[in-house]
Amino acid sequence: MERTRRRLAAVMCADAVHYSRLMEADEDGTLDRLKDYRDVMSGLTSRYNGRIVNTWGDAVIIEFSSVIEAVQCAVDIQTDLASRNADLPQATRMEFRIGINLGDIMVEGDDIYGDGVNVAARLQELAPAGGITLSQSVFDQVRNKLALGFESLGAQTVRNVSEPVEAYVIRLGGKNEPCGARTADASETGAAADAGQSHVDEVLVSGINQARAWLRRQSKRVRGCVFMIGFFFLLNLVTSGLGTLWFIWPSLPFAMMLAWRLVFRQDQTAEKAVHGND
Structure with a gap:
């Protein structure tokens, strides 16, 4: 039996939002989308020298030797998935929450265990849909090295962790939301502004025509x-x-x-x- 080893690693945990509801509405479509999105995650994980440790249900556990590459990978994942979701109806979009922790893990074969993994899973639960939450240890490593915005969530009490966990949310696109959602909101705002301007133009033209008709009389x-x-x-x-x-x-x-x-x-x-x- 292989001996359990320990090492320091950055652990990413990703989990699909409202996966059960999506499966209930469309099992085949949801499963196909999950496979496609996992392929995206797999490709980006390889690019940033990570390793997919496990996938069960709609969750994914990924290990990185570099915390910088772990965070960069997470940002690229959320950006890519937000772009894909933007082309889908709201009811069929599949968004993921991502948590990243830097900590000591136990390694047995291809599996990893320990508080380092558990904290990453709890951080994932704190993330907004399409967002990324970091532990204090990750934040300390990346805050001055990556051009990202962060928002502190303070000390959070989470399941199966005895001490409160300091958590930080990455601001994607300047907000705590995926870039795709931000783009959609901007489009809707632009459409509303165009509609309002069109109404103003109609009123102005109508007023000028009425003034001309009055003057002719x-x-x-x-x-x-x-x-x-x-x-x-x-x-x-x-x-x-x-x-x-x-x-x-x-x-x-x-x-x-x-x-x-x-x-x-x-x-x-x-x-x-x-x-x-x-």
Whole structure:
């Protein structure tokens, strides 16, 4: 029987979010997607010199000799999977939580055991969907070596670990969410902004058309007053901008004439209506 050995290693634990619900909705599609996503993880693990230790159900345990490469691998995994999920309906997306711990592990054959593995599994449970949570030991090694943002979760009490665990979440894309989700939110926000701008444009065009129709119904004197007020306003805008509104003073006689003509005309219209009723 092979003797149990010990060594320091970075351990990554990844687990699918809402896997049972996905299987209940579509067993074949979910299993195919799980296999595809595991292939992604396997390829990136090899690139960063890691070793897939075990896969059971929807979980994956990976061992790395370098904590830097472990974190880089996790970020690439979440980025790649978020990109793939972005093309899928929300109900069929498969997201993973990832936890990474640097600690002493026991090695027996191809399997690994011990608190180093257990803490990684508990950190995975603390991660947001599509996110990555690190232990204090991992954070200390990567915070000044990788261009990533981090958010402290403080000391967390987790299952089967006697002491609280200091945990940190990596900010993917500047947020605690996968890049794919962030892109989707940005797209929705952009669409809403375009819709709002379109509505503003419609209202503006409608207002201009109504103003033109009203002006065409007025007498020459009323149109002349409106023209002169508009002329002085444009001259003010060109020469002084809106900082100094001097156009009010030369426009005042035309504005008074315009008001008088409009009021006088309304009074005449009302008087004719009264006599007509008599």
